[in-house]
Each structure stands twice: as C-alpha cells, then as structure tokens.
Amino acid sequence: MPTTSVGVFKIATSGPGDVSGLMAMIGSGAIDPTSILAVLGKTEGNGGVNDFTREYAVAALCTALAPKLGLSPEAVEQRIAFVMSGGTEGVLSPHLTVFTRSAAERPAxxxxxxxxxGMAHTRDFLPEELGRSAQIAETAKAVKAAxxxxGISDPADVxxxxxxxxxxxxxxxxAANARxxxxxxxxxxxxxxxxxxxxxxxxxxALGEIGPVVRDEDVMRRYDxxxxxxxxxxxxxxxxxxxxVLGNSASSASEFEIGHAVMDDAIDAAAVTSALKSVGLGATPQPGRTLVNIFAKAEASPDGTVRGFRHTMLEDTDISSTRHARAAVGGLIAGLSGTGAVYVSxxxxxxxxxxxxxVAVIARLP
Structure with a gap:
C-alpha cells in the first residue's frame, strides 16, 4: 500500500453558502484543492426532510471548487465526498471539516x-430497498472497499x-407503488x-461487530x-x-491520529473523556498534541428515560427529538472540549x- 499523508482542516462558516474560509486556505496554499477527498459540514438548518441548507452548502462548495479543479460542479460532487449534517442547535457552531490525501514518503x-x-459509494438504491437488507449488504461492501x-486491514483500526x-x-x-x-x-x-x-x-x-445476517424486520427493532x-x-x-472510513493506518504519514469511545446515553461525560484520552488529550494532554475536531452521534433514548428519569424529547411536537438530542450532546461535548465547533449529528x-x-476525536500530533 502506498504511503499517504492525510490532512484535516476545520473551517468556520457564517452560513451554509459560505466558502470564503476554504477559498482563503486554498489561496494561501494551505490546502491543495486537488488533494481534497472529503468535506464534512455542520449547517444551521433543521436537520429534517426539508433542510435544504445541506444541498445549498454542497452546491456552493462544488461551484467554488469547480474552476480550481477544472471540472463542472456536477463532476466535483462525484469526485469529492460531501456529507452535510443539518442542525446546529444550542452551542453547536456551523463549520466544515476538510480532509485531504496525497502521496507521501513515510519519514524515517x-x-x-x-x-x-478512505471513500466508497454504493450503487443507487430503489426506494423500496431503503431501510432493508439490500441497503445493509451494499453498505457493508462499500465499507470494506473504503x-x-x-490502507486499513484490521477492523480494530477503524x-x-x-x-x-x-x-x-x-x-x-x-414510484415504488407503481412497480x-x-x-x-x-x-x-x-x-x-x-x-x-x-x-x-x-x-x-462489515466490521464483524454483528453477525452477517440481518433481516429486514431487525431494522429499527433489534436495538441490541x-x-x-x-x-x-x-x-x-x-x-x-x-x-x-476514518481510522489509523500503518501506511499513513499523517500528522493526525484518531480514537473513539461509545456513549451509553446523552449525558455520558466519561465516554467523551475516554475518547479524548485515546488520542492523548485527557485532563493532562500529552505535550504538543492539539484537538482538531470531535465527531459524535446523538439520540433520544427510545424508552423515554435517561438513567431512570423521564425525558420529554420524544413527546415534544414543537421540536423534533433529534434536535433536542443534538443540543444536549453538543453542549456536553462543548463543555468538556472547550469548543462548540464540533460535529454532532x-x-x-x-x-x-x-x-x-x-464519539470520535482527531488530534494533531507534535
């Protein structure tokens, strides 16, 4: 496997169409646009079906990058993986995380x-395949390809x-009904x-965390x-x-390292601390290491309680439960890490x- 160098850049945005920070870094030479592999962003929409801030952000990025890459905006979207997560409730701050990858020599x-x-795409799905075994199987194949x-062979490194x-x-x-x-x-x-x-x-x-056979009826039911x-x-x-796929690879000469932990619930501060420690950013950080970004998932407990106490996230008809959860987990992580510019989905x-x-953490190494 050839040696690669992976770069990570966190860029604040003033709105979903703001590409000025990225363009400034390209203009200064800090980012080579030809090396951009993926962009993960937080946009300030509602995170729901009608959150068009995601599409707007991708369109703005593709339009801005097209002349830099000598491609059409449509071709840029095929070349770079764009993942926009809507919803910056509470103290969450809109931003982009740009990942670059280029060939390099591993220093002695x-x-x-x-x-x-690594990146991969599945084939397009039929509407009736979403949420079912076809989507599971095709995703598993794409994960292995990514x-x-x-350059990762051991699932433990993911x-x-x-x-x-x-x-x-x-x-x-x-369309599905018509067929x-x-x-x-x-x-x-x-x-x-x-x-x-x-x-x-x-x-x-794909990673062997669960068995190879998952039935259609297991989706949204078998939470084990x-x-x-x-x-x-x-x-x-x-x-x-x-x-x-983000992980640690022996074929990488990157200045960065990633680690993770798993939150048991929305107030699991110990897990966030453990994730920070996994990359040397605990209460006493290893010298020279700095936080780049934190990536986490947030969920309202389906049984309606957190550690035995009732919550109302699932019954609120004014604000969806996902928005409640993002705000809660975002606030927790921001308090522990010292920044609201974190990716909480x-x-x-x-x-x-x-x-x-x-909850995963990327740190820059000295």
Whole structure:
C-alpha cells in the first residue's frame, strides 16, 4: 500500500453558502484543492426532510471548487465526498471539516499508525430497498472497499465511519407503488431513521461487530444490534450511500491520529473523556498534541428515560427529538472540549447502544 499523508482542516462558516474560509486556505496554499477527498459540514438548518441548507452548502462548495479543479460542479460532487449534517442547535457552531490525501514518503523513525481515510459509494438504491437488507449488504461492501482505500486491514483500526444515505419522498414512495412494491415506511421523516439504521447495520456487518445476517424486520427493532463506530446522516439530495472510513493506518504519514469511545446515553461525560484520552488529550494532554475536531452521534433514548428519569424529547411536537438530542450532546461535548465547533449529528439508530452513540476525536500530533 502506498504511503499517504492525510490532512484535516476545520473551517468556520457564517452560513451554509459560505466558502470564503476554504477559498482563503486554498489561496494561501494551505490546502491543495486537488488533494481534497472529503468535506464534512455542520449547517444551521433543521436537520429534517426539508433542510435544504445541506444541498445549498454542497452546491456552493462544488461551484467554488469547480474552476480550481477544472471540472463542472456536477463532476466535483462525484469526485469529492460531501456529507452535510443539518442542525446546529444550542452551542453547536456551523463549520466544515476538510480532509485531504496525497502521496507521501513515510519519514524515517516515524512509529505507529496515523490517520488514514478512505471513500466508497454504493450503487443507487430503489426506494423500496431503503431501510432493508439490500441497503445493509451494499453498505457493508462499500465499507470494506473504503477500508482498503484507506490502507486499513484490521477492523480494530477503524474509529469512525461516516455515511450519507438517502431518504424517501412522496414521489419516491409512489414510484415504488407503481412497480407493485411497498417501502419500509410511507413517512419521509421516518424513512430518515430507517435509512440511517440500515446503513449503520451495514457498518456493523462489515466490521464483524454483528453477525452477517440481518433481516429486514431487525431494522429499527433489534436495538441490541449496532455498530460502535457508525455515524449515518440522511439527506434528500442522493439515492446511494457515500461511505467515509476514518481510522489509523500503518501506511499513513499523517500528522493526525484518531480514537473513539461509545456513549451509553446523552449525558455520558466519561465516554467523551475516554475518547479524548485515546488520542492523548485527557485532563493532562500529552505535550504538543492539539484537538482538531470531535465527531459524535446523538439520540433520544427510545424508552423515554435517561438513567431512570423521564425525558420529554420524544413527546415534544414543537421540536423534533433529534434536535433536542443534538443540543444536549453538543453542549456536553462543548463543555468538556472547550469548543462548540464540533460535529454532532442527530439520529443514532443502531449507532451505539440505544440512547447513546459513538464519539470520535482527531488530534494533531507534535
């Protein structure tokens, strides 16, 4: 496997269409646009079916990068993996995390594994395949392909798998009905959860966290089946899954390292602390190490309680439970890390234990 150098850049944004920070870094030479592999962003929409800040952000980025790459905006979207997560409730701050990858030589004396990144796409799904075994199986294949692309062979070295997956619309449901097929749900909002859950189960299958056979009826029901490193986000702008694997690779000469832990619930501060410690950023950080970003999933406990006390996130008809969860987990992580510019995504179906979710940390090494 050729040696690669992976770069990570966190860039604040003033709105979903703000590309000025990225363009400034490209202009200064800090980022080579030809090396950009993936962009993960937090946008200040509602995170729901009609959150078009995600599509707006991707369109703005593709339009800005097109002349830098000599491509059309549509071709840029095919070349770079864009994952926009809507919803910056509470103290969460809108931002982009840009990942670059380029060929490099591993310096003499460099020890240990460093941050590696890989990307893969599934085929397009039919509406009736979302939230079902077809999506699970195709996602598992894409995860393995992304691992190979990242130079990672051991599943234990995978610390975060970010997936952008589709959702259902009324038109997509009708298209399935016209072929004589039924979708997993007819609700666009519920379909987001089904798609996220099936995608996460695909990660679990690929990494051996769960068995190879998962039935359609297990999705959104068997919450004992989950992945400890999956982070999935639904959007209206695509019909396939975009898979990004982040882990540590012996073929990487990166200045960065990634680690993770798993939150048991939305107030699991110990897990966040453990994730920080895993990359040398505990209460007494290792000299020279600095925090780059934190990536986490947030979920309202499906039994309606947190550590025995009732919560009302699932019964609030004014604000969706995913928005409540993002605000709660975002506040917790911001307080422990000292920044609200963290990537917290709502809806953690089959992503960590029910009511919890994975939390990954990237640190820059000295």
């Amino acid at each position: 004396g460099l020890s240990g594994k460093r941050l590696g990144i 691992m190979a692309d990242a 610390h975060f798998v970010q997936i952008k997956c589709p959702l259902l619309t009324s038109e997509r449901v009708e 004589g097929n039924k979708t997993a749900t007819t609700s666009a909002y519920s379909s987001m959860a089904y798609s996220r859950g099936a995608s996460a189960l695909g990660v679990g299958v 089946l989950f992945s400890n490193v999956a982070s999935t986000s639904s959007g209206i702008e695509l019909m396939h899954n975009v898979v990004i 709502g809806g953690a179906e089959h992503q960590g234990p029910a009511g919890g979710g994975p």
